[in-house]
Amino acid sequence: MSECGNQTTPAQNTMNSTSELIEIFSSIQGEGVLSGYRQIFIRYPGCNLSCEYCDTTFNPPPSCKIETIPGSGQFMEIPQPVSLNTVIETVHNWCKLLPDAHHSISITGGEPMLHANLLRQWLPELNLLLPLHLETNGTLPELLPMLIEHLDFIAMDIKLPSSASTPVLWDKHRRFMEIAIERNLSVKVVVSDKTTKVDLLTACKLVSEIDDEIPFIIQPVTAKDGKLAIKPELLMQFQAVAASWLSEVRVIPQMHHLLGVA
Numbered sequence: 001m002s003e004c005g006n007q008t009t010p011a012q013n014t015m016n017s018t019s020e021l022i023e024i025f026s027s028i029q030g031e032g033v034l035s036g037y038r039q040i041f042i043r044y045p046g047c048n049l050s051c052e053y054c055d056t057t058f059n060p061p062p063s064c065k066i067e068t069i070p071g072s073g074q075f076m077e078i079p080q081p082v083s084l085n086t087v088i089e090t091v092h093n094w095c096k097l098l099p100d101a102h103h104s105i106s107i108t109g110g111e112p113m114l115h116a117n118l119l120r121q122w123l124p125e126l127n128l129l130l131p132l133h134l135e136t137n138g139t140l141p142e143l144l145p146m147l148i149e150h151l152d153f154i155a156m157d158i159k160l161p162s163s164a165s166t167p168v169l170w171d172k173h174r175r176f177m178e179i180a181i182e183r184n185l186s187v188k189v190v191v192s193d194k195t196t197k198v199d200l201l202t203a204c205k206l207v208s209e210i211d212d213e214i215p216f217i218i219q220p221v222t223a224k225d226g227k228l229a230i231k232p233e234l235l236m237q238f239q240a241v242a243a244s245w246l247s248e249v250r251v252i253p254q255m256h257h258l259l260g261v262a
């Protein structure tokens with residue numbers, strides 16, 4: 001007997017593929033150029049960095065939290081791993097319940113590009129429902145070519161060693177931007193009183209060498225009560241330095257803390 005009858009189509013294989021996920025929820029984007037837009041967030045576990053100011057839980061939990069009603073803040077827990085089928089069904093139902101409410105799907109983490117092999121299968125299916133916005137630390141340029149065609153927006157961090165306490169990553173960031181530039185790329189640096197002007201300047205020069213019109217977001221480290229971890233005068237100096245190199249400089253704190261949403 002032919003084995004064909006037992007074989008699943010590539011599409012079925014894709015729908016049954018699974019991943020550990022941290023959570024799926026609907027909220028307002030609180031960072032970067034898409035601040036204020038409502039998105040569906042799919043948060044993947046794991047990160048290849050350990051930034052000093054990180055406020056995200058990215059270790060894989062025993063179960064995935066999915067909001068019961070989008071925007072309610074109420075969650076149900078489902079066993080890991082989660083199938084693409086479940087994710088698609090969730091997003092599809094939320095789009096039916098709240099037509100036009102969501103601007104895009106945010107693929108976030110941790111560092112979601114650690115799951116690039118899986119995302120290569122998932123992104124084309126998710127992109128049929130909403131535009132896709134990748135939030136990344138911009139340090140895995142070798143994996144971006146396999147995903148780029150399915151992305152509509154890329155929000156990339158440049159890690160400043162003085163404030164993030166990360167290794168020097170300039171070359172990885174440069175190579176990442178060279179590829180990401182074709183997909184509505186914006187760049188964010190997180191600053192605090194620890195940030196040096198040399199680091200900020202290096203980041204600005206790096207971006208300007210790719211394209212001085214790339215939106216460049218300066219994000220002060222923002223506590224949950226909205227307090228900023230940088231003196232206002234230093235923040236203004238950083239803005240002036242950045243604006244002398246780049247044409248699209250904006251200073252935006254983390255908005256979701258102010259809005260009191262996830």
Ligand code: SF4
Nearest residue numbers: 047049051054110137
């Ligand atoms: S890259 Fe992002 S998720 Fe990873 S440690 Fe840094 S701030 Fe946290």
